[in-house]
Amino acid sequence: MDLKLKGKRALVTGSTAGLGEAIAKLLAAEGTTVIVHGRNSERAEAVASAIIAAGGQAEIALGDLATDAGADAVAASSSEGGAVDILVNNAGYYHHLNWSTALPEKWIETYEVNVLSAVRMIQRLVPGMRERGWGRVIQIGGGLAGQPIPMQPDYNASLAARHNLAVSLARDLKDSGVTSNIVAPGAILVPAVKELLENIAPQHGWGETWEDIERGCVRDMVPNDVGRLGRPEEIAAAVTYLASPYADYVSGATIRVDGGTVRSAF
Structure with a gap:
């Protein structure tokens, strides 16, 4: 099936391994020029080289999105070859902490990486999408946003923030041709x-x-x-659908790809 993504440009943050790498490779297989993002040049080059070897198109943008300077650098690098049409905010991580060990400084660190990194890229790239009348913003969230566990409280809360900001952004993008949605993986x-x-x-x-x-x-x-x-390719498939014109009518939605882990009708 042709998802009509040829000619589009996509930045996938945190795409030098794991889910981000799988997303980047599937978008590239659909004809998208993918900007591989990370902080390690060797790992980024390895993913980009694999995409190119498979017949796809890939570029590299390096920078720490937990800082304004890093976000500026990534936005500039991503736009050198043309405007970014698709932003996949995947970059993030978690600590194996609990309510006793997740001290306030760790909460701040988690929010910088998991929430504010996405905000920085949205504020740098979405205005251009709005001006051009088409674009996609996809947050990688998770079931812990709505069904948190005792462990990793800072991470649970950061996922909830990612879901919330995606819906707020969707409302702000009303009638713009740009959509904002969430893919929520289970255990992958x-x-x-x-x-x-x-x-x-x-x-x-x-x-x-x-x-x-x-x-x-x-x-x-x-x-x-x-x-x-779950398998990384299954998350990538959901992201690629939301990135495509076939998802023009999907706004502020969460697609759960978790095998039914989250037991909710809504």
């Missing part, structure tokens, strides 16, 4: 997650094969209706 099998689960499997008695470990993890930690973890 990126390399870091697989390594973590393999390390903790013995203490949970999940077995030794990956099939047994994944089954045990889903049963005990992230129960869902599908019975497995």
Whole structure:
């Protein structure tokens, strides 16, 4: 299926690994020129080279989006080859903290990386989209935004902020031709997650094969209706749909790609 993305330019923040890398590669496969973003030049070059080797088009923008100077640099680099039509705010991270160890300075750090980084890029790139009458802004959120857990309270709250700002932005973009939406992944099998689960499997008695470990993890930690973890390509597919003209009528929406982890009708 042709998603009519040829000729578009997309900046995917935090796209040197994991979900961001998968999103960048699928957008490129659909004909989009992708700007690979990260803070490490070698990792960014590796992803861009892989996209180009597969027949796609890729550029690189380096910078720390937790700072104004870094955001300025990324916005400038991203626009050198032409205007950015699609902004995917994927960059972010979390600490393995709880209510005793997530001190206020960690909350500030989490908000700088997970929330204000998105705000900075929106404020730098969306005005141009509005002037041109077409654009896409997609936040990568998560189920913890609406169903937080005791652990990682700063991260839970930052996800809720990402969801909230995306809907506020959608209202602000009324009648502009630019949309703002959210993709909310569940537990996704990126390399870091697989390594973590393999390390903790013995203490949970999940077995030794990956099939047994994944089954045990889903049963005990992230129960869902599908019975497995998600794959990065499944998140990328939802993002690519929202980036396409086929999603012109989707505004302020959350697409959950979580196997049914979040038990809600709305």
